[in-house]
Structures are given as C-alpha cells and as structure tokens.
Amino acid sequence: MNKKFWKNCVVIAFILVFGLLSSILEMYGNAPELVKTADRPTQNITLPTEVVKMIDERWECVDEEEVINGALSITARYLTFSKHNNLQKGEANCVGYAQLCAAIMNELFRRNKLYDCSAKPVVGYATFYRLNLCRILERFAPKKWKNFFKNHDFVEFRIDNTPSHYYDPTIYDLMNCHCETVAR
16 A cells, blocks of 8 residues: 555544544533634635525524534534635535634624623644644645644634633534633
C-alpha cells in the first residue's frame, strides 16, 4: 500500500479516536480547550429562511445560557459539514459554523433584549491535553488538506466586563460534545 493511503488512514483514525475520547472525557469535565489567536473579520450574513423559522420557534430565552444552547442546537440542526461554505444550502466548514452560530446568538440576544451580550466568530485552535490538534492534523493530512487544518474557527461570547467564553459549534455538531472554554 502507498504512503498516501496510510496517511489518510492515520488522519481518519485520529479523528475517530479524538471524537470518542472527547465524548467520554466531556462527561468527566475534560472537553477540548479552545485557544483564540485572532478575530475573524466579521461579515454581515443573511440568516437563511429555514434558520429564521427555527429562531421564531424558540426565540424567547430566559438567560444567556439558553441563548447559547439554542444557537448551538439550531446551527447543528441546520448545517452539515462540508469543505466549502454555502450557508444558504446548509453546508459549512468551521468558518461557516462559527459565522452562522454567532449570527444566531446575536439575533437571539437582540430579540431577548440582552443588549450587554455579543457573539462573534474568531480564529484559533483546539487543544486536547495541551496538544494543538490543528498542528497534528495539518502535519498528517494529505497535501490538499493541509491548509484546511491550519487553524480552527469558533464563537467568542461576551457579556460586558466579564471574561470571554468560547464555544465550538462544529465540535458540538460533529462530535456531540459541548466544547466551552473561558478565556484566561
């Protein structure tokens, strides 16, 4: 068998093992940690009609935590993972997941008059026991996927005068893992 085949096998095995471990360890409080490196330039995205309908069904939220959980759930229900972003068709990579989830959060904050709250997409990486998962995946990925694993996008949530919280809608959807990190 050729070298490319084995590299692909290693990447797939790593993703499967990571998904299994993260689900198990999340039960014990050891989900992946998110590290922000930069802000993602914000784009005004138009929420797809189907997403607006989902928001209309559950827009009344008691507090910020309900808004966050609702936005993660709506994002996961609407999107499927894809190499390229096409939000109107419900396809996205981590960039699209973060953009859509942040837009949903901000819409829910607005509707619930939580004006001191905001969300935005950011760039960074995920760590697992201090291992930078993006670097590992980038190193073992086939050449055409190297840029894809260079970094990772997720959502930064803020309430005025409190530390940021980071949420990963992609990990939430793909691995059924509630990945939250409080900024240091």
